[in-house]
Amino acid sequence: MPPPPVNLPTVDHLAVLVVVDNTTDRSDLLGEHGLSLWVEADQGRLLLDTGQGEALAPNADRLGLPLQEADAVVLSHGHYDHTGGLPFVLDRARSARTFVHPSALAPRFSRGDAPPHRAIGIPEEAEAALRARPVTWTEAPTEVVPGVWVTGEIPRRTDFEDTGGDFYTDPECRQPDAIPDDQAVLVRTERGLVVLCGCAHAGLVNTLDYVTDLAGADAVYAVIGGLHLGRASPERLERTAEAVHRYGVQVLGPAHCTGPEAVRFFGTRFPEACVGCGAGTWFALT
Ligand SMILES: [Fe+2]
Numbered sequence: 277m278p279p280p281p282v283n284l285p286t287v288d289h290l291a292v293l294v295v296v297d298n299t300t301d302r303s304d305l306l307g308e309h310g311l312s313l314w315v316e317a318d319q320g321r322l323l324l325d326t327g328q329g330e331a332l333a334p335n336a337d338r339l340g341l342p343l344q345e346a347d348a349v350v351l352s353h354g355h356y357d358h359t360g361g362l363p364f365v366l367d368r369a370r371s372a373r374t375f376v377h378p379s380a381l382a383p384r385f386s387r388g389d390a391p392p393h394r395a396i397g398i399p400e401e402a403e404a405a406l407r408a409r410p411v412t413w414t415e416a417p418t419e420v421v422p423g424v425w426v427t428g429e430i431p432r433r434t435d436f437e438d439t440g441g442d443f444y445t446d447p448e449c450r451q452p453d454a455i456p457d458d459q460a461v462l463v464r465t466e467r468g469l470v471v472l473c474g475c476a477h478a479g480l481v482n483t484l485d486y487v488t489d490l491a492g493a494d495a496v497y498a499v500i501g502g503l504h505l506g507r508a509s510p511e512r513l514e515r516t517a518e519a520v521h522r523y524g525v526q527v528l529g530p531a532h533c534t535g536p537e538a539v540r541f542f543g544t545r546f547p548e549a550c551v552g553c554g555a556g557t558w559f560a561l562t
């Protein structure tokens with residue numbers, strides 16, 4: 277089935293600030309396993325993800341982030357390391373609309389060596405904060421602010437990409453979790469398409485294939501965010517690099533859960549495009 281049409285005008289201004297990441301070069305910011313990106317476009321500002329909850333508040337204050345003026349808060353998926361900061365964010369961003377795939381609220385677990393297996397879904401307080409006001413549910417592509425869209429569910433078309441881990445929907449870890457809530461943000465600038473990923477559990481190639489379908493484009497200018505390739509096979513890394521090359525990606529910011537080996541691999545393969553992505557990094561994309 278062809279994807280629904282997306283009206284993706286070219287925005288004149290787009291900047292992305294990494295507010296939370298696993299790493300940071302700045303001594304005045306906190307790093308934590310998590311991701312949060314502040315996005316400024318012509319006609320709106322939004323936060324994509326909120327980290328796991330420790331780093332967001334101090335980093336937002338250090339970076340002078342005007343969270344109270346956010347127009348939207350988007351969750352890339354329902355893992356704790358992207359949603360734990362929601363109570364703080366929604367308390368500050370009183371008028372922001374929220375954009376979430378309904379499956380983000382499902383229980384989910386990561387299998388350890390022995391039970392009890394670890395709950396890794398959205399924390400209770402975060403879910404309560406989310407449910408305290410209207411949510412825009414994003415199974416399908418949805419406009420967040422003018423010119424900025426979130427994909428909704430991303431079709432899984434490749435046969436070499438998985439979700440990147442031992443993920444389950446039940447505490448016994450019997451029912452595999454396909455993480456259908458995984459979604460990316462896309463914006464068109466004069467330089468080309470910009471794609472922001474939370475963890476890219478759908479697979480980076482599936483994500484790039486889908487956003488280019490949605491945009492009617494055959495190239496991608498920038499990819500920033502978590503790419504979840506820590507357990508990727510050499511074949512998957514190679515085929516991911518092929519896609520990055522095919523789409524002509526000029527700015528590649530592998531963040532958060534990409535995995536150090538995959539970051540090194542991309543750095544070697546795309547030395548011109550690959551850039552550090554720790555907390556405090558600004559991307560001027562127009
Ligand atoms: Fe993550």
Ligand SMILES: [Fe+2]
Pocket residue numbers: 353355475477
């Ligand atoms: Fe995740």
